[in-house]
Every structure is written in structure tokens, then in C-alpha cells.
Amino acid sequence: MISQRKDDHVRLAVEQQQALDGRNQFDEVSFVHHALAGIDRPDVSLATTFAGIAWQVPLYINAMTGGSTHTGAINRDLAIAARETGVPIASGSMSAYFKDPSCADTFRVLRQENPDGFVMANINATASVEKARRAIGLLEADALQIHINTVQETVMPEGDRSFSSWVPQIERITAAVDVPVIVKEVGFGLSRETVLTLRNLGVRVADLGGRGGTDFARIENGRRELADYAYLHGWGLSTAACLLDARDPGIPVLASGGVRHPLDVVRALALGASGVGVSGGFLRTLMDGGVTALVAQISTWLDQLGALQTMLGARTPAGLTGCDLQIHGTLRDFCADRGIDTGRLALRSSSFDALHEMTGSTR
Template identity: 80%
Template sequence: MIAQRKDDHVRLAVEQQQQHDGRNQFDEVSFVHHALAGLDRTDVSLTTAFGGISWQVPLYINAMTGGSERTGAINRDLAVAAHETGVPIASGSMSAYFKDPDCADTFSVLRKENPDGFVIANVNATTSVDNALRAVDLIQADALQIHVNTVQETVMPEGDRSFSSWVPQIERIAAGAGVPVIVKEVGFGLSRETVRLLAGLGVRVADLGGRGGTDFARIENGRRELADYAYLTGWGQSTAACLLDAQDAPIPVLASGGVRQPLDVARALALGASGVGVSGTFLRTLLDGGVAALIAQISTWLDQLAALLTVLGARTPAALRHSDLLIHGELRDFCADRGIDIRSLARRSGSLDVPHETTGNTR
């Protein structure tokens, strides 16, 4: 039953990718172009550090799958791509492993194929501390991701219906996991109030997981006989909106959900993310073109991200937070309603630095 559900999730997620019209609220964020802000490419580093974690690049393969023979093969290929490109990788939910230890290798393959990489285990918010430790141990995880997904569970035919225990259990897991804990939404977004709550629970990092990519309400509705939750399609805040909402967050934030190309990565970093996660876009590439195509895509993204930093005058991903941004459309309306000052975003860079002496009038 669990294995079939995992396979259904992959199939429906890929169908969504194929049907998506290609637009989301990242398109309502643009950089102010300063023609003389550019750096030398050799001066740019993609290293990012946050919450006691350090990555060589600010891009990671976010939680997807595991728990069946097919999804184990997908995890193997994802791990190979992570190893070859140096990007961190998160497992899919490991609940299947707790219920059926025979599927352990569909998750442990992430470490087997990526022995020196940064690997993140993934559990749900009802997981016991003992099981969280089992998950970390199985894949020798460097961090633990707790996914929160009340909307998905509500639409899921066999999903949870009780959520009041989640807050105290997250606090217990954060205290006992032994590795940094990241809490991640699965595509409906974390509000600023939720991020502040998580900080008080001892959570180290929040993955905002906003709307714009895979819609798990739509996926679960596709598994319902009557498909009677169609009205929840599009629920939640976009990733761009969540980043704007979390401008003064007390803990570092990661961005995932609807990241389609390197420009979206740069936008998310400029909006305050310490790292940017991708799932659906990479999954479609893997299934369409194989692991070699995914390795090529990730390598190209990293190369183009460094190029964008060079043009924008940002020596590091964190330096993008000083770039000037314009907010448009419905995203601008969201900021007005939430009391977010977007005017200051358009004037963050100040005067341009002049890295060399001018030679005066040469005529």
C-alpha cells in the first residue's frame, strides 16, 4: 500500500510538471540592473553557511521519494547526481521505512552512492524521537528535515486527521535528534508567524516550501475516487511571498517550491534564502533524460548561477541580499496586505563601489 502510494506520487508529480504553464510568483520579482556593478568571475564563491551548516553551493536536491523498488532506483540516480555535482540532497519521507524495514535500501542508497556528501533525512511531525534517530542513523544524515503537510494529509484518503500534537513533537525531535533540524513545508508555505514559532521550538532552519511547484493537494485529490477536493488546488503562499514574509526571521530560511531555473535561485537568495531546493524540475529531467542529463542540468545551473552573481556584483550568495529588487503584480499586493516594506528592497545597494582609480578626462 505504501509502496504504491509512493509510486503514485511520482507519477502524478511528473504529470503536473508536464501540464504546468511555466509561470509562478518568482516572475513578479526582478533585479534592478546596474550596468557597472559586475565583478571578475574568479572573485565569486558559491559557498553558503547558515544555522551551523556549511555548503559549497547554495543549491540542493530537496525531498522527493523512497519506499518502493522504483523510487529506490530514483533515489540511487539522485544520489549519483548529488555526488557528481557536490549538491546536498534530502531523502523523501522515511515513514515507509519505519513501517517496513525491508525498504531500508531505497533510502540508504542515498549515502551509499554519495558517501562524502551532505545528506538530509526526512520524517513527519508525528515521528518519535527514537524513529528520528533511526532515520538519521540509516543514511548517516548530516541534518534532519521534518516535513509539515496538514493540507496534503487532509486531502490524502488515508492521511492523518489530528494535528495538535505536531508542535510539541517537533520540539522533542529538535531537542533529541543530535543533528541540526530543518522544518519544511511541502508546497503550501510557512508564514512568518510559523517561522517564529519554529525558532522557539529549537528548530535550526526553516525550509519555506511555498506554492509554485508540485501541488500535493492536487496529487492527493487525484488519488481520491471522487476527486472532491479540487477546490484546494493552489492553496497557500508562494515561495516568493514566504521569503518576503520572512524578511526578519529569527532563524535562517531555505527556499523551495517552484524553482524552475538559475534566475529563480538568484531571486530566492536575494530575497533572503540561505539555500534553494529543487524537486520537481530535477525529477522530470531525471525521468526524461536519465542521470547524465540531471548531472548536466545541475552543473549548468551552478555555472549560470555564478555568472548571475558576477553580473550582479555579488561575491557570495549572501551578498545578493544587498541587490536591488522590484516587486510586481499580486506579490506586491500580498506585501501591502502583510505590511511588508518593498520600497526599501529597491534601494538596498546604495552607491556603486568603484574598485579602481579613474583616470580622468583622456580626450
């Protein structure tokens, strides 16, 4: 039953990716063009550092799958792509492994094929400390993701219906494991209030996991006999909205959900993300063209990220937070309702340049 659910998730996610209309709220974020802002490509680095974690690139393959023969083969190819391109990678939820240890290799392959890479294990918020440690040990993981997904669980026919234990359990796991804990949503977004709660629990990093890509309410509804939760399709906060809402939360944030191309990556970094994750788009490429096509796509994205930083005058991904942005449309309406001053984003380069002129450093 578990392996069938995992295979259903992959099938429905790919179908959903093929049906997306191509637009989301990242389109309501634009850069103010400064024609003389460009720098030299050799002066640009893609490296990013946050919460004691150092990545050579600000892009990662986010949690997808595992738990069946089919999804194990997908994880093998994802791990090869991560190894060949140097991007970090996260496993899918390892709940299947806890229920059936015989499927361990469908997750373990992420480390076997990528022995020197940055690998994140993934568990849910109901897992015990012992299970968290088992997940980390199986993958020799460099970090632990804890996913939170009340909307998905609500629509899932066999999903959880009790959520009050999640906050104290996240705190217990965070205090007990020896690797950084990253708490992530699965596509419905983390509000500022949620991120502040996670910070207070000792969580090192929040992956905002916003609306705009794979919709797990839609996926789980597709598995219901009556498909009677269609009214929850599209629930949640977009990734762009989450980034704007977070505004100096006291812990680093990662951005995932609805990232379609390198410009979205750069937009997310400019809005304050330390790294940007992709799941559905990379899965579709893998299913359509195999691991060779995915390696080519990720390599192209990394090359174009460097090109866009060069054009925008940002020597590092963090330097993009000094670029001027304009917020439009419904995203601007969201900011007005949440008391977020979007005007300051359009004038950042003047204050950034003044600060760094005094310190002698550059973007």
C-alpha cells in the first residue's frame, strides 16, 4: 500500500507539472534594471553559506520520493545528477522505510551514488527521536529535513488527523540530533508567524515550501474515490509571498515551490533566500529525458545563475539582496494586507552601495 502510494504520487506529480499554466507569483517580482550595474564573470561566485552550512551553489534538488522499486530508481538518477552537478539533494519522506525496512535501499541509494555530496534526510513531524537518528544514519545525512503538511494529511485518505504534537516533537528532535534541522512545508508555505515559532524551537533553517509548483492537495484529492476536496486546490501562500512575509526572521530561509527557471532562483535569492530548491520541474525533466537530460538542465541553470549575477552586479548569491525589486499585482496586495513595505525594495541599491562604500566591500 505504501509503495503504491509513492508511485501514485510520482505519477500524479508529473501529470500536474505537464498541466501547469506556467504562471505564478514569482512573475509579480521584477528587477529594476540598472544598465551599468554589471561586473565581470570571473568575479562571481555561486557559493552560499548559512547556519554553518556551506554549499558551492545556491540550488538544490528538494525532497521527492522513495519507498518502492520505481521510486528507488528515480532516487538513483537524482543522486547521479546531484553528484555530476555538485548540487545538494534531499530524500523524500522516509516514513515508508520506518514501516518497511526492506525498502531502505530506495533511500540509501542517494548516498551510494553520491558519496561526497550534501545529502538531507527527510522525516515527518510525528517521527520519534530514534527514527530521526535512524534516518540520518541510513543516509549519512549532512542535515535533517522535517516536513510539515497539514493540508496534505487532511486530504490524504489515510492521512494523519492529529497535529497538536508536531510543535513539541520538532523541538525534541532538533535538540537531540547532531546535524542541522531544516523544517519545510510541502507546497503550502510558511507564514512569518510559523517561521518565528520554528526559530524559537531551535530549528536552524526554514524551507518555506510555498504554493506555485506541485499541489499535494490536488494529488491526494486525485487518490480519493469521490475527489471531494477539490475546493482546497491552490491553498496556501506562494513562495514569493512567504519570502516577503518572512522579513528578517532570525534564521536563514530556503525557498522552494514553483521555481521554473534560473530567473525564479535569482528572484528568490534577491528576496532573501539562502538557497533555492526544485522538485517537480526536475522530476518532469528526469521522466521525460532521463538522467542525462537532468544533468544538462541543472548545469545550464548553474551557468545562467552566474550570468544573471554578473548582469545584476552581485558577486555572491547574498549580494542579490542589494538589488532593487518591484512587487506587482496580487503579491503587492498581499504585502499591503500584511504590513510589508514594498517601496523600500525598489530603493535598496542606494543604501546598499552607501553602506559598502563606507566598509570598503562590494557586492
